[in-house]
Amino acid sequence: MKRVLLVCNSQSGQLTRCAEAFLEPLKRAGAEVDVVVPQPKTAYPWPWGFDNFLKVFPDCVLGLAPEMNAATLTAPHAKYDLVVVAYQVWYLAPALPIVGWLKSEAANVLNDTPVIALCACRNMWQRAFVQVKALVAAKGGRIIDHVVREDSGPAWATFWTTPRWVVKGDKVGSTGLFPPAGVSDEDIATLGVPGGKVATALMAERLGQSVLQGSEAPINRLFVIPELVGRFFFGVWAPLIAPSTGRVRWLLSRVFFVSLCSSLPLMVPAAVVALFIRLFARTWFQGKVDEATA
Numbered sequence: 065m066k067r068v069l070l071v072c073n074s075q076s077g078q079l080t081r082c083a084e085a086f087l088e089p090l091k092r093a094g095a096e097v098d099v100v101v102p103q104p105k106t107a108y109p110w111p112w113g114f115d116n117f118l119k120v121f122p123d124c125v126l127g128l129a130p131e132m133n134a135a136t137l138t139a140p141h142a143k144y145d146l147v148v149v150a151y152q153v154w155y156l157a158p159a160l161p162i163v164g165w166l167k168s169e170a171a172n173v174l175n176d177t178p179v180i181a182l183c184a185c186r187n188m189w190q191r192a193f194v195q196v197k198a199l200v201a202a203k204g205g206r207i208i209d210h211v212v213r214e215d216s217g218p219a220w221a222t223f224w225t226t227p228r229w230v231v232k233g234d235k236v237g238s239t240g241l242f243p244p245a246g247v248s249d250e251d252i253a254t255l256g257v258p259g260g261k262v263a264t265a266l267m268a269e270r271l272g273q274s275v276l277q278g279s280e281a282p283i284n285r286l287f288v289i290p291e292l293v294g295r296f297f298f299g300v301w302a303p304l305i306a307p308s309t310g311r312v313r314w315l316l317s318r319v320f321f322v323s324l325c326s327s328l329p330l331m332v333p334a335a336v337v338a339l340f341i342r343l344f345a346r347t348w349f350q351g352k353v354d355e356a357t358a
């Protein structure tokens with residue numbers, strides 16, 4: 065019998081539903097699926113509220129995982145045929161509960177094991193995946209495929225609907241002007257297709273290499289430069305805010321937030337600059353695309 069481990073912590077339940085849809089064909093094929101839900105000692109709030117949403121920013125960018133509840137980390141078996149590492153993106157970085165698990169001793173279960181990374185987020189996951197790849201590799205795991213589902217609304221709408229959802233818990237909104245936040249039921253259901261391909265490969269013992277050939281995590285080239293610029297900008301602010309306390313931290317966090325919002329109108333000229341980089345620094349640009357590919 066084939067053994068599969070799912071590692072997944074989801075606040076709203078969205079990521080868990082994605083993982084279940086993906087794993088359903090594997091269960092039908094007869095695989096035994098164990099689930100680990102890594103929990104921080106102090107749970108992150110849901111919905112976040114504005115203050116908490118800002119407060120977690122430096123920890124996300126600096127990869128400072130919370131203290132984890134040890135009882136929630138260890139898988140029932142020492143060895144699996146496949147591990148599915150499910151993650152969300154927080155501030156262009158992997159969400160902290162999965163970082164906490166990946167940095168823990170329990171993640172040694174990844175050693176010399178095929179790993180599929182499964183992500184559900186708004187749409188900016190490229191830099192976070194580079195970090196997930198490094199964390200999995202540090203434990204000796206081999207990422208063979210990456211499966212992503214992005215929030216189903218258009219990007220301009222999710223700029224508003226995703227933060228509203230995570231801050232207020234309001235997925236739909238009262239105006240009816242925007243589509244609901246998050247990954248739609250239809251998009252979640254499509255995960256059965258890659259799940260089916262992986263199930264076939266698992267049963268045929270063909271998980272030594274990629275099964276999905278990049279088809280489930282196509283790189284949106286329009287986001288390559290904005291994500292790199294965002295990471296740079298976050299990387300300047302996070303170490304400034306992290307050591308501060310009290311009113312100074314309150315103030316710095318808000319200055320960061322205002323500067324983040326006021327930089328949004330710069331996106332159009334930034335896109336023109338990005339186009340020039342893509343035209344005249346092709347090798348460097350392709351390197352960044354390759355980095356974010358499984």
Ligand SMILES: Cc1cc2nc3c(=O)[nH]c(=O)nc-3n(C[C@H](O)[C@H](O)[C@H](O)COP(=O)(O)O)c2cc1C
Nearest residue numbers: 074075076078079152153154155156185186187188
């Ligand atoms: C603090 C925070 C920061 C987030 N930052 C991003 C981001 O940078 N990029 C992105 O695509 N989604 C971002 N999201 C959305 C999440 O990736 C995810 O879609 C949402 O939190 C729902 O996940 P869940 O399965 O835990 O409920 C963020 C969410 C939170 C709570």
